[in-house]
Amino acid sequence: MSDSKETKKRDASFFQAMKAVFWSFLGIRKKNDYEQDAAKLNPIHVIIAGLIGALLFIGTLIMIVKQVVAK
Template structure:
């Protein structure tokens, strides 16, 4: 339980979590950067950033499909 509390107190910002999630969606990441993220990112921020990014991705896909079908 102590590990979970320690992980949630990490100092990296939500913007850093969004950046890490973006790179994971893109599929390109340096090992050094990955290790830095794993050590410094707040897991709650990563989960929220992942969900938000997935919603944005789905919305973009739906918009593209609607534009293609409408033309």
């Protein structure tokens, strides 16, 4: 497959990658949606979105633990 076809094939935005990662964190993905995302999303966007999602998740857990321990 040529580079131009590969670039054209993966034209999803970073926001779409964030949305796909969010739904994946929840574990609610249809097989059809997963296959469409796999064809469209840029792997670099998915990695960055996953790291951002993980940091947000860890930050949320830390804030919850601080609130519980403070009481």
